[in-house]
Amino acid sequence: MAPLLRPRASLQKDKFAAYFAPLKSQFYSDPASSGRGSSSSVIRSIAWNPLGNLVATGSSDKTLRVWNPEKPTVRFSTELKGHAAAIQKVAFNPVKDAELASVSDDGVVKFWDVRTKNCINEVKGLGDAFTLVWAPDGESLIVGNKSDKLFILSPTQSTPLSSHQQSVQTNQIAFCWSGKKIFVTTGEGQTRILSYPDLEPVLRFDYGLDSDDGKGKEFRLTGHTSSCVTADLQPTGRFLATGGTDSIIALWDTTDWICRRTLSKMSGPVRSISFTFDGSFIAGGSDEEAGVHVWHTETGEHMHTFKSAGPTPVVSWAPTRYCLAFSDNGVGGLRIAGVDPDRK
The missing domain is CATH 2.130.10.10 (YVTN repeat-like/Quinoprotein amine dehydrogenase)
Known part of the structure; x- marks a missing residue:
């Protein structure tokens, strides 16, 4: 029977692992792709x-x-x-x-x-x-x-x-929900906050007006020891998450731009991150580690690891339900966790 997407509902932190533990991820095989698990597919x-x-x-x-x-x-x-x-x-x-x-x-x-x-x-x-x-x-x-x-x-x-x-190595980008700002991850391990669509720095230090334009040095989020490669804004807008090749996910408070906590269970570069629709949980994927880790956003507590045959560099929660789509390089295809016809 084909899997069914369950209706939108929030999960309590203490129920997350118990809810997902019995579920197996559904594999979506594409015979058009050339070679399961090969680097070409x-x-x-x-x-x-x-x-x-x-x-x-x-x-x-x-x-x-x-x-x-x-x-x-x-x-x-x-x-x-x-x-x-x-x-x-x-x-x-x-x-x-x-x-x-x-x-x-x-x-x-x-x-x-x-x-x-x-x-x-x-x-x-x-x-x-x-x-x-x-x-x-x-x-x-x-x-x-x-x-x-x-x-x-x-x-x-x-x-x-x-x-x-751009004057620095520029990686992935995320928008704020108003569409007036973007968050630009860089090879320097920082995240720039730029206006949209003119792409000018939004925040500057009000001292040491030593920048080329005389407006003050640009304020950047500095929280990674190596390249920052991905970012995702929490649906509630409270936290911006950034992921780097240092295997760290940083959670930034969007009110004062202080890093409230870091998530460090991953052993490979963080290639993608994704919040659940309600912002309660966050997942991270790496191209050097099998499985997808999930944490509770507010506490930083590790909730669950979705198993895979190989590295899972791409992760994406559904926008309306607790369904996590992720790549599995071990089998060269797509998996979705949380689709189960027998679970109501």
Whole structure:
């Protein structure tokens, strides 16, 4: 029987492990991918649509697929063909449940209508693009490349609205919920807080006006001893989580920008992090460690580890339910924990 997504409900901390312990993750096998567990077919990105009833995966072998979580058989999924190189990032428009954006090593961002399988727009010439994030209103998005240039795109225009060269190694990006600020992770182990869409520092020190523009030194979140590579904002907006190659997840209070706690159970670089829909729990994934660790946000207590056959660099909680999608490099495919037809 196909797995069913359970209705939205919050779990108490003391019930989390007991709830998930009996459940096995559902595997979604894609025979179109070339070679299970091979480096040529690993999933690079996972994205839920706003309703939580579709999951998109982008892989290093150019496979872009949209799954129905209730039906793990590949014949119920949709493959979107058109990219000429490895897919680095996929993301659904946050206000349109059927509009998907994808970016590839071919330097092209494609916009898809997943109902018709049609590519409805594309933007070319973006270089070695590897990061993509939508603004909360769904009217624009940011794409970054390995030359540390950020492009602001419109889903309806074939050329960028603007481009912004960054002075430091720039990794993944997250938006604040108002859409007026972005959080930019850097190779220096810091996170920059920039305005959107002009991408100027939001916070500066009010002493030592020794910056080039005379406005004061830029304030940055400094909490990692090596490259900071991923960030996720809690749905309640209270905490910003950042993950680094130092195996640390830092939780920043968004009121005073103090690091309230660090989560350090992971043994490999933190490649992705994701909050549950209610912000109560946070998961982290690594490309050097099997299993997905989950912590309680408020206390930092380790709650559970979802098992996998191999490393799990990509993790993503569903936007409406306690369902965790994650890549499993050991078998070269997608897993979702929390879909179980027999559990009501």
